[in-house]
Amino acid sequence: MQIKTDFRSDTVTLPVPGMLAAMMAAKVGDDVYGEDDTVAELENKLARTFNMEAGLFCPSGTMTNQIAIKCFTQPMDEVICDQTAHVYRYEGGGIAYHSMASVRLLHGPRGILTPELIAPEINDDNIHYPNSSLVVLENTVNKGGGACYTLEQIATIYELCRRNGLKLHLDGARIFNALTATGDEAQQYGQYFDGISVCLSKGLGAPIGSVLLGSKETIHKARKIRKAFGGGMRQSGFLAAAGIYALDHHVSRLSEDHAHAQLLAEALKETAYVAEVMPVETNIVIFKMAAGYSSAAVLGSLNEKGILCGTTGPDTIRFVTHLNISPEMVAHAIQTIKELKPARNS
C-alpha cells in the first residue's frame, strides 16, 4: 500500500493519544449555563497568554472572525482588509450576510498591510461613503505563503486605527506560527488589538475549535452573538481539553514544521517544473509552475506518488507542513519532488 503524505492543509491533523486522554479526563458542565470549568480554563489561559481580558471558545475560526466583525461594525459600515484575506475570500460572504457591511480591499505585498496602504482608504465623514470602522489583519497571511507581521508593523497600524477611531481585529488562525518565526511575545499583542482569533485546529492539532479574545465588554457581546449564530455549546469542555493540551504540547514544536517547509522549498527550487517559490517564513510553501507546466498536471503527478497538496491558482501549488508530517515523510517527499517528471502542456 502506498503511504499518503498529506500537505493539503494543517487542518488535517489528527489528535495524538495524549490529547485524546486529556479529552477523556476533562471535567465538563453545561457551558451555555457557564458551568464548564474546562472551557473557562481554556478561555482564560489564552486571554492571559495574549494579555487580553477575556476569551470565547467557538467551533471554528470562521465563527470567531465573523463574531468579531459583527461586534466591531454596524450595518452600512466598511471593513478594510487585504484582497487575500480569509475573512473576505473564504468565509462564504459572511461579512455581507452577518454584518451587512461592505469591504474595502487593499493589495499588500504578500497580503501584508501598512499604514501607508490603509490611510488613503479610510473614508471621510460624508453621506456618500460607508463608515470605515474596522481593519482586519491576518497573521500569518495564508495566501501570502505564510508571511508574518512583526510587532513593530502592527504597532504602526494600531496607531493609525486609534487616530481614526477604527477597531483592529487579528485573524490569528496561525498566530503561533507567526510568533515562532518572529520571536515576538504573545503578551505584547493584547495592547494593539480589539479582537484576536486563535485557531486550535490548524498546526496545534486539536480536532475542533478557535478562541476569540477581547475586552470583557467585547466578549460579553460576542457571547450573545455566538448564541445567535448557533454556536453556544454544552459539554464543550471535552473539546476545550484538546485545546489546552495543544497549547501545552504543540506550540514549541512548530519550528519543526517551519524547518520542514524550508527543506521542501529548497528541493522545489531545484526542479525544472518550478519557476519560483515564495519566500518561506513559516509552515506554508507556495510555488509557481515554470512555463509549459500547469499546476493541475504537477499536482496530479504528485498525487500519483502519494503526495497530497493543493492548488491556489492555475499555476500555483501550496504545501502546508504540520504535526502529522514526520521527517521521514519530508525526506520521501523531497525524493519524489526531485524525481518527478510531470507532463508538459501540449
Ligand SMILES: *Cc1c(COP(=O)(O)O)cnc(C)c1O
Ligand atoms: C483556517 C483559517 C481560518 C478559520 O478557518 P475554519 O476552517 O473556519 O476554522 C481563518 N483564517 C485563516 C487565515 C485560516 O487559514
